[in-house]
Amino acid sequence: MIQSSEEGRVPEPVKPDRFIDSVNCAIAGIIHAARTEKHMRNHFISAGVVLLVALFLRVNPLEFALLALSILFVLFAELINTAVEAVVDLVSPGYNHLAKIAKDTAAGAVLVAACGAAIMGYLILAKYILPLYGEVLAMFGAPSDIGTMVSILIVTIVVIMLKGLLGKGSPLHGGAPSGHAAIAFSIATAASLNSRDPLTSLLSVALALMVSHSRLFMRIHTMGEVVAGSCLGAGLTLIVLYVFKFLGS
């Protein structure tokens, strides 16, 4: 614990006497990490969402305990990472190869913990979520081959028209909305409805997300343009497939 002695003087560290003071220091550390580290805030938000979903799906106590342990392990690793970063910044404010190794390794620990939590989350929640998702996909019924091709073509045409109207970027580069995101999500939606298999659908959506992320990562599009493209691609494909189904029946 650090306490200011007199105004203008360097604060002196004070060893907490009482247990409650030690707990306060520990909580101050957690709050500091949450305030200063974006990843820590993301971990807290993800943890909250996963625990709420687990409660909603009524997972059994053992599964809940395993999920909670995985989440705590990620938060633990991020706190250690924050502490390592602070110590490295203290002893080596300038560039130092060992400082880089220390920070990269601590960040690697967080990545390993997060991958473990993701695998655990999938193994526990998939058996509850995939059947529900399969039922939602089945509600739409099987689209026709021609409907699938036409929907992807319409998404492409609408994207090019919008880019022309908004006057930014070229058909394959930049502007609003993101054409890659729109077409990737159009294909993912069509593949999901054609297969009606939850895992195939999730993998297609994962691919579409990777395509969209690459447009952001390469700074070709803004987040808004990518989100607009994704929503346009998925939404328009659903509408066109629904119209084809309605006309065919």
Ligand SMILES: Nc1ncnc2c1ncn2[C@@H]1O[C@H](COP(=O)(O)OP(=O)(O)OP(=O)(O)O)[C@@H](O)[C@H]1O
């Ligand atoms: N003093 C240093 N010397 C050499 N490389 C450094 C130094 N400080 C940071 N780096 C490099 O920059 C990266 C980011 O460091 P930074 O302190 O900005 O952490 P951060 O962005 O908060 O990381 P994290 O995403 O893990 O929380 C480190 O992983 C390391 O590769």
